[in-house]
Amino acid sequence: MRQETQIQLTKRVLAHIAAQGTDHSAAVTHHPVSLYTCPERFAAERQTLFRNEPIVVAMSCDLRRPGDYVTDDNTGVPLLIVRGEDGRARAFINACQHRGARLAEGRGHAKRRFVCPYHAWSFAFDGRLAKLPHEEGFSGLDPDACGLQERPLAEKYGIIWVRPEGDAAIDIDDHLEGLGPELGEFNWADYHHYETRRIDVKMNWKLVIDTFLEPYHFATLHRTTVGPIFLPNMCLFDAFGRNLRETFPRRTIAALAEQPEDQWDFVYHTALVYVLFPNTVVVMQADHLEIWRIFPSADAVDQSHMYLEFYIPEPVTNDKARAHWDANMDILVRTVLEEDFPTGEGAQAGFMSGSGRSHIVFGRNEPALAHFETVMAAALD
Numbered sequence: 617m618r619q620e621t622q623i624q625l626t627k628r629v630l631a632h633i634a635a636q637g638t639d640h641s642a643a644v645t646h647h648p649v650s651l652y653t654c655p656e657r658f659a660a661e662r663q664t665l666f667r668n669e670p671i672v673v674a675m676s677c678d679l680r681r682p683g684d685y686v687t688d689d690n691t692g693v694p695l696l697i698v699r700g701e702d703g704r705a706r707a708f709i710n711a712c713q714h715r716g717a718r719l720a721e722g723r724g725h726a727k728r729r730f731v732c733p734y735h736a737w738s739f740a741f742d743g744r745l746a747k748l749p750h751e752e753g754f755s756g757l758d759p760d761a762c763g764l765q766e767r768p769l770a771e772k773y774g775i776i777w778v779r780p781e782g783d784a785a786i787d788i789d790d791h792l793e794g795l796g797p798e799l800g801e802f803n804w805a806d807y808h809h810y811e812t813r814r815i816d817v818k819m820n821w822k823l824v825i826d827t828f829l830e831p832y833h834f835a836t837l838h839r840t841t842v843g844p845i846f847l848p849n850m851c852l853f854d855a856f857g858r859n860l861r862e863t864f865p866r867r868t869i870a871a872l873a874e875q876p877e878d879q880w881d882f883v884y885h886t887a888l889v890y891v892l893f894p895n896t897v898v899v900m901q902a903d904h905l906e907i908w909r910i911f912p913s914a915d916a917v918d919q920s921h922m923y924l925e926f927y928i929p930e931p932v933t934n935d936k937a938r939a940h941w942d943a944n945m946d947i948l949v950r951t952v953l954e955e956d957f958p959t960g961e962g963a964q965a966g967f968m969s970g971s972g973r974s975h976i977v978f979g980r981n982e983p984a985l986a987h988f989e990t991v992m993a994a995a996l997d
């Protein structure tokens with residue numbers, strides 16, 4: 617992050633500390649519980665947001681070498697994303713052009729080609745059909761018309777997006793609405809994947825994202841875990857069109873008031889939460905990066921699953937480093953699994969029962985929540 621931005625943001629935090637304040641939205645807002653329970657709305661979200669919009673599928677550092685690949689089935693479209701010999705990442709439908717078998721599973725590294733497990737048609741990393749056994753059986757078939765079906769992909773700022781449905785090219789700077797260069801300054805393409813966790817919850821996918829969007833709950837819900845690390849009920853909120861940045865200052869940031877501005881390390885003294893429209897939460901912690909990709913599950917409005925991907929700046933080379941990152945991962949997962957998500961699941965169950973209030977309320981001190989839900993509602997109009 618540029619020093620100029622770090623200085624500006626630090627000044628805002630120090631002013632809040634002096635005034636015991638936080639960023640506020642203009643007004644208290646009320647939102648219908650049906651945001652989290654309405655099946656028709658849920659169906660529209662799955663199509664509009666998770667099929668038609670660009671979705672984050674991986675980080676550039678997941679596909680370091682030609683042949684490195686990931687698969688993704690989270691949107692209902694089977695995707696295979698691979699780094700080509702030419703260095704370009706491409707996305708294909710993960711289905712053989714012979715009779716539809718899946719070409720790859722999970723994530724990994726393919727040697728030279730993808731070979732179909734069914735009858736061994738093989739495909740180059742640029743999607744071309746490279747070889748088929750017993751070619752004489754397919755005389756008259758045009759091999760050039762048998763390449764894998766490609767989907768639009770964009771790679772920039774260390775992040776890879778795919779549009780699961782449709783052929784429209786992705787203009788990622790248009791999509792990020794001014795946030796891109798700031799993301800690029802973190803050099804995430806040089807990071808290293810440490811661990812992936814899948815977490816399934818009985819919550820609407822938007823309610824999962826809501827749990828990241830305010831520090832109002834830190835002093836109560838996270839009293840003994842991450843609460844002591846952060847300033848309670850203090851955030852900076854900045855919208856970038858449909859995306860947002862929410863800053864949670866650590867208590868240590870107060871010490872910067874005594875240091876010269878050109879040495880202010882804002883990133884070290886905060887957790888920076890970015891929501892990349894529509895469903896990716898990027899958490900830049902002082903020393904590592906978390907990517908949370910949250911998806912609606914199956915056909916149930918009250919179920920979702922997410923992938924938490926943990927990235928670190930240097931590869932792990934010894935047990936001490938491994939123990940350090942394992943401990944980091946442990947407190948992170950414990951906090952969400954034992955505190956945030958059980959609380960959210962309780963709220964979701966209440967919403968589903970139809971027994972409570974028809975609306976919930978977002979305080980002025982929860983500006984990112986109101987922004988996120990407003991943006992989601994507008995996207996469906």
Ligand code: FES
Pocket residue numbers: 712713714715716717732733734735736737
């Ligand atoms: S389905 Fe792939 S080779 Fe037959």
Ligand SMILES: [Fe+2]
Pocket residue numbers: 827828833838956
């Ligand atoms: Fe939380």
